[in-house]
Amino acid sequence: MLGALTSFCLMAIGGRELSEQMDTFQILFYRSLVGFLIISLVIIFTKQTYLLRSDKSARHVLRNLFHFGGQYGWFKGIALLPLAEVFALEFTVPLWTALIASVFLGEKLTKEKGISIMLGLLGVAIIVQPGIEIIDPASLIVLGAAICYAVAHSTTKSLSKTEHPLTIVFMMCLIQLPIAFIFSLSDWQTPVGTDWLWLVILGVTALSAHYCMTKAMLTAEVTMVVTMDFLRLPLIAIVGVFFYQENFEIALLIGASLMVGGNLITIRKTGKQAG
Incomplete structure (x- = not known):
């Protein structure tokens, strides 16, 4: 989890640093390029080339269109909002x-999930504060990104029944790479100096964050993993305050706490049923 937390924070910092010189689509292009090279080398080196193919192409395309939209909204939010608010x-x-x-998957919407959703929506209202002032459009972009990620996660769950995780990640990079390239052509900026360092960091941390999170899920209780994941918020808030002179509002902490609390209710209930 320490690896995951570090990776998520470095990814956000890299996105913020690059946003001043590069368009978001170009950032996503290089992110996919680095990820594609790393995953391809891992698969080839381990002699598992069969993982480079899939007979679920349509489902992979659907997943990655939404995942790409989620990434675009997330990195756009990183450039426009305080880092803590995005997280x-x-x-x-x-x-x-x-x-x-x-x-879409026929999963039962239990009482616990209903409570989780209500707490989550309440947390959003506290953070965005509708009615108190004009809602920042960038906040809506990040919320849209979260919905896109949710669709991608649901599709991933469906794919994971038959697809190897490396295949899912490889197809992600393969599909998103040309999409990002095409959209980035209209405002292409050649990376210079430290831009290359941040681009490599983005590509590596994008993979390491999910790898570390998955390994943590396998070696510890999900409740502990989710609780530790919440540390992303105060950690990135510290980064925002000291490196980017951002203000940290208590409303962020209260709203995010409600969301995490709702998530923990659902997870604990699921854990008891599994036991």
């Missing part, structure tokens, strides 16, 4: 996932 709004992904899974 806080990202905690809504589980509640959107629960709603989407109940509609």
Whole structure:
């Protein structure tokens, strides 16, 4: 989890640093390029080339169109909003996932999930503060990104029944690479100096964050993993305050706490049923 937390924070810092010189689509292009090279080398080196193919192409395309939209909104939010607010709004992904899974995957919407969704929406209201002032459009972009991520997560769950994790990640990079390249052509900026360092960091941390999170899920209780994941918010808030002179509002902490609390209710209930 320490590896995951470090990776998520470095990814956000890299996105913020690059946003001053590069368009978001170009950042996503290089992110996919680095990821594609690393995953391809891992698969080839381990002599598992069969993982480079899939007979679920349509489902992979659907997943990655939404995942690409989620990434675009997330990196756009990183450039426009305080880092802590982006991370806080990202905690809504589980509640959107629960709603989407109940509609499209036939998963039962239990009382616990209902409470989780209500707490999540309340947390969003506290963070965005509708009615107090004009809602920042960038906040809506990040919320849209969270919904896109939720669709991608639901599709991933469906794919994971038959597809190897490396295949899912490889197809992600393969599909998103040309999409990002085409959209980035209209405002292409050649990376210079430290840009290359941040681009490599982005590509590596994008993979290491998910790898570390998955390994943590396998070696510890999900409740502990989710609780530790909440540390992303105060950590990135510290980065924002000291490196980017951002203000940290208590509303962010309260809203995000409600979201995490709702997620923990659902996870504990699921754990008891599994036991």
